[in-house]
Amino acid sequence: MTTVVDAPQTPARRPAELLKAYVGLIKPRVIELLLVTTIPAMLLAERGIPSPWLVIATLIGGTMAAGSANALNCVVDADIDQVMKRTRARPLVRHTVSTRHALVFGIVLGAGSFGWLWATTNLLAAVLAVATILFYVFVYTLVLKRRTAQNIVWGGAAGCMPVVIGWAGVTDRVDWPALVMFGIVFFWTPPHTWTLAMKYKDDYERAGVPMLPVVAQPACVSRQILLFTYLMVAWTLLLAPAAGWLYAAFAVLTGVWFLSLAHRLHSATKRGEKTRPMKLFHLSNTYLMVLCVALAVDSALSLPVLGWPF
Template sequence: MTAVVDAPRGRRARRPGELLKAYLGLIKPRVIELLLVTAIPAMLLAERGIPSPWLVLAVLVGGTMAAGSANALNCVADADIDQVMKRTRARPLVRHTVSNRHALVFGLALGVGSFGWLWATTNLLAAVLAVATILFYVLIYTLVLKRRTVQNIVWGGAAGCMPVVIGWAGVTGTVEWPALVMFGIVFFWTPPHTWSLAMKYKDDYERAGVPMLPVVAQPIVVSRQIVAYTWLMVVWTLLLVPATGWLYTAFAVAAGAWFLVLAHRLHVATKRGEPSKPMKLFHMSNTYLMIVCVALAVDSALSLPTVF
């Protein structure tokens, strides 16, 4: 008589729709949206106009695969952290909707696919940059920096700056100074964006043992750092003025002033011991980056006068 063995708990058969949703959750689509928003203006500025729609689509597809690969592999490496943080307890690996092994294979397949796709549809430089970004995000940020240093998001955030460089390389086959300036804009934007979120979820990060700045420093230190990086970001946006026109300049200055006002309000409220509402700055930071990127895209598409 053949014994009947019960299936392991948490391993019940999944419906196709449930699995699809789980794999989409692994690649973190909302994060990818934000990254790709920065790649399109870089391509328009590199072209000094509107590049081939096919080329834009090719970079977006390849960029989505690369970012999805990095995010899926990040989920595998951070499964233990996600399990103890309230904000991440609904992720697929925590809920056992997808196994760690399948998520690992999925992430690696996306990474290999992104390299092949970008090499075939754009150029080798864009493909190499995409793979380098995946490796940096997973091996340097996730496995080394994130759990060991308060500077984790500062240097680890460099991976999130790479879509602008990949977009530029996809158009020109090179990396020129405007691409590096755009890299810097996202680089300096990342700490205020992330630390304001971490101020809200400080207990989550502390419970997970992740030394985010709000966990290891006093709130006044965090708000002061947010103000400092915001000033660096706004000033850095102006370095792009010689390569753009008045439209970008006007929106960069106006949006930057708005960001600075909110950052200073957060700092003042923190210094006075009043409710600081960090999530207001977090949500505004997304809007700010969108405004700057759209202004740059429109400015570039209109082929307004440039110096370089």
């Protein structure tokens, strides 16, 4: 006689616990940063203040798209998250949410973002949102992340797309200022992420993820951070003709400030001194936020430097 043994059942979760777990899947702190870059892009595209409903609708669609990409990323990277101290509390590692449910959740969010953006903004914004999800999951997470130290350089392109989606939501096209804003976030991403990876180098090494600090000497990493910081600051100035004098002033001032921080990190690293890369990581968020606020205010006031026509 064969005895059938039931598979262990996951204990029932309280609604509040499940809600918290699903919110954790979408990584809200990451999404906050993406939304910060979307609003200035919409204001610049409008050359003023766009319809509040359009802004809200775009932010909702963008949140759904980013949440979809992050949830699917959690599904693919569950094995990595399990061995990294920084990510051991994520819902799939703690089995608060099953892999199947997380997968369905991510797919539904992605499909919902497409339908929502198409209905409330335009088809171009909806297509760009889905393309971003697919790129983040299939190009960055499945291919680049575990295979190359340049993973976040090229994979970080997904994090640059909210500015393009926001612009397209207003204009139903993609103009050169949107591409310049894309480049600003593109060059900002490596210094931001590599400083985090310097702090959690052992975590990434344990998980077998070849982040640059894992495969390169500290001085090489800090040199790359400095290089991308120079590229980022130079790139921010390209937006001045489409923005205004207020943005241009803040781009110069905050750029000099951030460059000085990157130089300090590189100099200390070369001397073999103990460094605090997380300081630059946190201040990189401040830098991008201040730059975006300056751009948003400048766009709302509509004070162009060269009067580029929209």
